Amino acid sequence: MTDTLGAHYLDNAATTPLRPSVLDIMTSVLAATYGNPSGAHRLARAANQVVDESRESVSAVLGAEPGQIVFTSGGTEADNLAITGAVEATGKRPVCSAIEHHAVLDPVVHHGGLTVGVGGDGRIDLDQLADVLRSHGTELAVVSIMAANNETGVIQPLAEVSALVRELAPDTLLHTDAVQALCWLDVASVTADYDLVSISAHKFGGPKGTGALVVRDRARSLVPLLKGGGQERGRRGGTHNVAGIAGMAVAATETAAQRASRVPEVAARRDRLADTICSSVDGVVETGVRSPGDRGHKTANICHLCFEGIASEALLFLLEKHDIMASAASSCSSGAMEPSHVLAAMGFDRDLAFGSLRLSLGYDTTDDDVETAIATIGPAVERLRQRERDGDRS
Ligand code: PLP
Numbered sequence: 001m002t003d004t005l006g007a008h009y010l011d012n013a014a015t016t017p018l019r020p021s022v023l024d025i026m027t028s029v030l031a032a033t034y035g036n037p038s039g040a041h042r043l044a045r046a047a048n049q050v051v052d053e054s055r056e057s058v059s060a061v062l063g064a065e066p067g068q069i070v071f072t073s074g075g076t077e078a079d080n081l082a083i084t085g086a087v088e089a090t091g092k093r094p095v096c097s098a099i100e101h102h103a104v105l106d107p108v109v110h111h112g113g114l115t116v117g118v119g120g121d122g123r124i125d126l127d128q129l130a131d132v133l134r135s136h137g138t139e140l141a142v143v144s145i146m147a148a149n150n151e152t153g154v155i156q157p158l159a160e161v162s163a164l165v166r167e168l169a170p171d172t173l174l175h176t177d178a179v180q181a182l183c184w185l186d187v188a189s190v191t192a193d194y195d196l197v198s199i200s201a202h203k204f205g206g207p208k209g210t211g212a213l214v215v216r217d218r219a220r221s222l223v224p225l226l227k228g229g230g231q232e233r234g235r236r237g238g239t240h241n242v243a244g245i246a247g248m249a250v251a252a253t254e255t256a257a258q259r260a261s262r263v264p265e266v267a268a269r270r271d272r273l274a275d276t277i278c279s280s281v282d283g284v285v286e287t288g289v290r291s292p293g294d295r296g297h298k299t300a301n302i303c304h305l306c307f308e309g310i311a312s313e314a315l316l317f318l319l320e321k322h323d324i325m326a327s328a329a330s331s332c333s334s335g336a337m338e339p340s341h342v343l344a345a346m347g348f349d350r351d352l353a354f355g356s357l358r359l360s361l362g363y364d365t366t367d368d369d370v371e372t373a374i375a376t377i378g379p380a381v382e383r384l385r386q387r388e389r390d391g392d393r394s
Helices: 020-032 042-062 075-090 102-110 126-139 158-168 242-280 312-321 341-345 350-354 367-393
Strands: 069-072 093-097 114-116 140-144 173-177 196-200 211-215 284-286 302-307 331-333 336-338 356-360
Touching (some): 020 242, 042 069, 042 196, 042 242, 075 093, 075 140, 075 173, 075 211, 093 102, 102 114, 102 173, 126 140, 242 284, 242 302, 242 367, 312 356, 312 367, 341 350
Parallel strands (some): 093 114, 093 140, 140 173, 173 196
Antiparallel strands (some): 069 211, 196 211, 284 302, 302 356, 331 336
């Protein structure tokens, strides 16, 4: 998608553009439906009706009952509520995979939890999970395995995970972070067996700062993170973000309706992008594939590559000069560059991990975006390598 500033936006896993219909509903709710949904008069009831109708829509998309939806401030809060709420309800430990988003990983580590490794293809090691469940089954509060990874797009085997947990640790709750999944997978069916499911509106054309956690009946004793006014049946205090919730409901409903037709289109563009770069640039590794070009267990949108001998930051800088917006998976914390924990868990060599590039497509990505990226990335990588060689000689 080329925006009014001329950008080729290939960073949809970071966030997506707001759908025009979402902007419309939010503008109208912000302007006219300003009552506090917890109040008693008719303006309050009007706002409460917006929240109720939105709850119906979101629950339909997620295959849950309306009363099982807890609206949150986004994916991070939904994940924290799932992990911390389960730990506080049971006094037991959490478990997650080593490649979870920090919104899951950090609360798991904070509560003294365990992590389970992944294979080189980015999928959870089910044998290791089974071992953990056999050795610690009775001590576990919740097992949290994401539906699809935000860096590589690798889809996790949720059905196998739930079968293992139900067999080996039947009292343990199951959570999945489905924040990256809603555009690409039928979340209602792949998470049907999960007690707790997190989503975030800004990953599917909705507003930032709005999300939800499905809390199925087995998890009803979850302890709230935000205590306060008793909203969300006492599971999440705080006045509702009525416009955000309405926007998320519209975005979720439209996304679910368009998914079947958009996924193959996006996958074809992503495949062209990945195949062309992999065949025309030397020293590049595509992550999350079982063999070159086999993207059978990746979401349709992510092309994630690691280039030998370059630094992601320098590549992103050059790409931006050509109006291509993408991202890397390494992050700068306390001044020191750290390679992505996801790539480290997959066994990637540190130097290669520093040369990572994530191109993430969306429903609005065009052929022109893809062709521009193809025409730009190879020469940019070559230029950076040449610079490195020139630097070595001087
Ligand atoms: N989980 C995953 C997999 C994500 O990709 C993200 C955001 O990038 C989050 C959680 C956090 O969601 P939010 O930005 O709504 O807090």
